[in-house]
Amino acid sequence: MPVQHEIDTLYLHGNVVTMDEANPRADAVATAGERIVAVGQASELRELAGPATRVVDLGGRTMIPGFVEPHTHGPIYSQEVFDSVNLRCPPLGVVDRFSTLLERLRERAEQTPSGEWIIGARFDEHSFTDDPRLPTRWDLDEVSTEHPIFVTHRSGHSAAANSHALRLAGIDENTPDPRGGSLDREAGSQEPNGILRGKGAVFQVWGLIPELDDDAALARLSISQNDYLLSGITSTHDAYILPGWARLYQKALARDLLPVRTTMFLDAGVAFNANGQASFVSGFGNDHLRIGAVKLFADGSVPGFTGWLTEPYLTPVNGNAQHVGSPTTPPEVLAEQVLRAHSQGFQVAIHAGGDAGIDSAIDAIRKAQESDGRTDARHRIEHAHCTREDQLEAMAELGITPSFFIGHVYYWGDRYVEHILGQERADRISPLRSAIEHGVRFSVHSDSPHVPADPLRDLYSCVTRETSGGRVLGAEQQIDVQQALRAVTIDAAWQSFTEQDVGSIEPGKFADLTILDEDPLTTPAEQLRHIGVAEVVIGGQTRYDRETSDKVKTFVDVS
Ligand SMILES: [Zn+2]
Incomplete structure (x- = not known):
């Protein structure tokens, strides 16, 4: 069969940013079935079109590999x-007073049958202009004693529960601090005050919240x-x-509710049986839904003051000026877990967010890698905010690859300076420039x-390092747009062992393509976050077309 009959779609006259170093720019792309079959100039590719080929004139718009x-x-x-009261502060919510937090929960309580859970998401005590502190069980009891109430901190690694919820969790003055967490106590007693710090403590209550039935869960997942x-x-x-x-x-995949390719990082309890044996390992699955890493935890959250640091936080915690957070998993246990995986x-x-947590992660990976000859494991460190220069050196040596939570710069940057770490350490959270240099x-x-x-x-955050308060956090760690684009395309694919299939626009890879209103490489840095997404193609199928779709995003930043 002549090749032209195999071309399903031919995109012409585009500004194609391929992220393929050997062929960085093109103006035409041909796809057949799920794959890209040719990338080049319209003059060369036009002749590939057959009678059934759909020809799309991009009209100079920018096409990039799907993020x-x-x-x-x-x-x-x-x-x-969907199910929680939004307790976020601006720009992701409106709760910037302690009294507003209580009001919003009270409104929900009035509409909720007694005995049912009330869950609030992501308050930030540093945003409360009237009373900057975490709520206790007593505060939440004022909202209701008839409902169990559970509210999470912005970091996700701390929370608070009312007396009803604590009772359901069996937490009282006889409850010891759980592994990977601690319960704040009333002064001079063992009585928990409802503040739960660290994943181990948060899970004691969070784990009680009833699961949704499948239909409701799938609707939300979609x-x-x-x-x-x-x-x-x-x-x-x-x-x-x-x-x-x-x-x-x-189930979502079977019902075609999963358009975006998804790699799952398994909790150790899912990955291993009681004897530590894995039934399947990274890579199991198909091109659309597969198993990736085992997710492990070295520490908590730096903005939640549970990340593990080598030097104390800027602000004392519970009066302790030497507070450095703590490991979620003791280093020797983490080392065993990493070795097993x-x-x-x-x-x-x-x-791992704090630098002591990152030390623990690096040490565990080093020990595991020294135990055998396995190479190119691409072990990952997630968030990696407080990575030091010597740690980047170790990562380079061991082939460790961090995924930086760059959103902290914009959303928490001012808090890092004022409350969490102080200027000097805040300036180098997510040290992207240093990572490139190493x-x-x-x-x-x-x-x-x-x-x-x-x-x-x-991209905007990588390039500008602007905070929501208008600071620039560590200008020396800014990177250029091309480097930032790699971090959300080809390098993110490489990190997940999928670079043969996605992450750049090259013949043989999946036709996963995103069409933008502007070229990020020539857009002023401040405007990067406002570039519109016009169309998204996955496996050769248009999954979103702004022209014909009435879909809107649900969780957005309005700033
Ligand atoms: Zn996460």
């Missing part, structure tokens, strides 16, 4: 964006996918799969629903 989002959370998005799609994302990574959630994704062929993705390959992510999944906004 690869390295770290999001689907089911967690569902719970927060909305998270819709948000990704409308942001130009064609591949994502759900960075924490708890029991039941892989099944949900599988590594030796069976898994990639690991270790959550030859460390990295990606950047949104950690949605921490902040909306929006790679164009991530």
